Amino acid sequence: MKNTLLSLDTKYLYENKNLGHLIANEIVKVESNHLRKSIDKIEENIAVAQYDFIEVLKEDSYIKSVQNVYENLKWAEYMVVIGIGGSDLGGRTIVEAFYKKSNQMKVLFAGDSTDPVAFQRILDQIDIKKTVFNVVSKSGGTLEPLSTYVFYKSQAKKVASNWAKHFVFTTSSVKGILKDEAGRHNVITLPVPEGVGGRFSVLTPVGLLPALAAGVDIKDLVTGALNFATNVETRKVAQKLARSQYELYQQGVKVSVMMTYSVQLQEFARWFRQLWAESLGKDGKGILPIKAWGPADQHSQVQFYNQGSPLQSILFVKIKNRKTNFTLKGIDVPEAEYLEGNDFNTIVNIEADATAQSIYDEGRPTAMLSVEELTPYALGELFMLFELAVVYLAEMLEVNAFDQPGVESGKILINQKLGKN
Numbered sequence: 476m477k478n479t480l481l482s483l484d485t486k487y488l489y490e491n492k493n494l495g496h497l498i499a500n501e502i503v504k505v506e507s508n509h510l511r512k513s514i515d516k517i518e519e520n521i522a523v524a525q526y527d528f529i530e531v532l533k534e535d536s537y538i539k540s541v542q543n544v545y546e547n548l549k550w551a552e553y554m555v556v557i558g559i560g561g562s563d564l565g566g567r568t569i570v571e572a573f574y575k576k577s578n579q580m581k582v583l584f585a586g587d588s589t590d591p592v593a594f595q596r597i598l599d600q601i602d603i604k605k606t607v608f609n610v611v612s613k614s615g616g617t618l619e620p621l622s623t624y625v626f627y628k629s630q631a632k633k634v635a636s637n638w639a640k641h642f643v644f645t646t647s648s649v650k651g652i653l654k655d656e657a658g659r660h661n662v663i664t665l666p667v668p669e670g671v672g673g674r675f676s677v678l679t680p681v682g683l684l685p686a687l688a689a690g691v692d693i694k695d696l697v698t699g700a701l702n703f704a705t706n707v708e709t710r711k712v713a714q715k716l717a718r719s720q721y722e723l724y725q726q727g728v729k730v731s732v733m734m735t736y737s738v739q740l741q742e743f744a745r746w747f748r749q750l751w752a753e754s755l756g757k758d759g760k761g762i763l764p765i766k767a768w769g770p771a772d773q774h775s776q777v778q779f780y781n782q783g784s785p786l787q788s789i790l791f792v793k794i795k796n797r798k799t800n801f802t803l804k805g806i807d808v809p810e811a812e813y814l815e816g817n818d819f820n821t822i823v824n825i826e827a828d829a830t831a832q833s834i835y836d837e838g839r840p841t842a843m844l845s846v847e848e849l850t851p852y853a854l855g856e857l858f859m860l861f862e863l864a865v866v867y868l869a870e871m872l873e874v875n876a877f878d879q880p881g882v883e884s885g886k887i888l889i890n891q892k893l894g895k896n
Contacts, residue, residue, distance in 0.1 A: 561673025615652030699855025
C-alpha cells in the first residue's frame with residue numbers, strides 16, 4: 476500500500492493552555508463514547524460496501540469508458556463542460572490543479588450561470604467548429620445546464636452539418652432528458668453511477684472526462700482515492716477531521732473556514748464548500764463552510780478570524796513541495812535584502828504556518844492539512860479524505876449526508892415561475 480501524501484495536524488485545536496475558544500478537555504471526554512459509536516457504524520458500512528462513491532472506484536469500466544469516449548473527441552481543440560454543483564465543481568478542481576498551457580484540448584466550464592455575459596465570454600474563447608460540449612447532469616432537467624445545452628445546441632446547428640458530433644452527455648444510463656435526447660440524435664454518452672450523488676461524483680465520468688481532456692492521469696487520481704478509502708490507517712485521518720469538527724460544534728463553533736495556500740487548490744475549497752453545506756446543513760443543524768485563500772485573505776478575512784466574533788475554526792491547507800519554484804537572488808532593494816536566497820515555495824508556506832500560529836495565539840482553533848506534493852494521486856486522496864470525513868461527521872450530527880431537500884424546493888419555485896407545469 477502506497478503511503479499517504481497527506482497529514483493533518485490538529486494540535487492548535489485543543490486546549491493546552493489558557494486560550495478561550497479551543498476544544499475543552501471536558502468536551503473530548505463527554506463526547507468520546509458517541510464519537511466512537513458513530514465511527515464504528517460508518518466503518519461497518521464501509522466493510523459491507525454500502526457507499527457507492529467508494530465502490531465505483533473499484534470498477535475499471537468507468538475509466539475505460541472515459542478513455543474510449545475521449546478517443547472519439549480528440550479532433551476537438553476545446554471542451555466546454557456544462558454542469559452545475561457536483562456536476563461542475565469537481566471537474567473544475569482537477570483541471571485547475573493541473574493546468575498546463577501545452578494541453579491539446581482547452582477545457583472551459585459553463586452551465587453554472589444563466590447570466591448572458593457568461594455565455595458571451597465562452598463564445599469569445601472558442602471556435603464552435605472545433606469544440607465539444609460535455610453536458611453533465613444525471614437527470615438532464617436541472618435548469619442551468621438544460622438551458623445552456625439548448626443554447627449551445629442552437630449555436631452548433633448554425634455552423635455544423637452534424638451538430639450531435641459536438642456533444643457528449645454525461646448522464647443517467649437509466650432515464651432522463653439527456654438519455655432521451657441522446658437516443659433521438661445519436662449523441663455519445665457516459666454514465667453517471669446511479670448510487671452516487673453529485674457532490675460525491677468527482678471520481679466518476681463526471682470529473683474524469685474533463686480531467687483526461689486536460690491531460691491528467693485519471694488512473695492515478697482514482698488509485699489515490701481508492702487506496703485512501705480502503706486503508707484503515709488513512710481513514711483515521713478522515714475520522715480525526717470529523718471528530719474535531721463535531722467537538723467544535725458541541726462548543727458552539729458552527730462555521731468552518733478552509734484557507735488554501737495554493738493557486739492550484741482554490742477550486743478545491745469551492746468543492747469542499749458544497750460538500751459540507753449540502754451534506755450537513757439540515758434538520759436545523761450543520762456547519763457553515765467558508766472559502767478563504769492565502770495569502771490574499773491575510774489582508775482581508777484574517778483580521779476577523781484573529782479578533783472578531785469567535786464564530787469559526789480554520790483549516791489551513793498547504794502544499795509542502797512544488798515542482799514550480801523561483802528563488803530570489805541579487806536583490807538590490809535595501810529594504811528587501813532579508814529575502815535574499817528565499818524561494819517562493821518557502822515563503823508561501825511560512826505565511827501559512829505563521830498565520831495559523833497568529834490565530835491560535837489569539838485563542839482561536841486552527842488545524843493544518845499538509846500535502847507533500849500535489850500529484851493526481853494526492854488530489855484523489857484529498858477528495859476521498861473529505862468525502863469520508865463528511866460521512867463520519869453527518870453520522871455524528873445524526874443527519875443524512877446524502878440528501879438535499881432544501882435545494883429541491885427552490886428548484887420547484889424557479890421552474891413554476893418560468894412556466895413549467
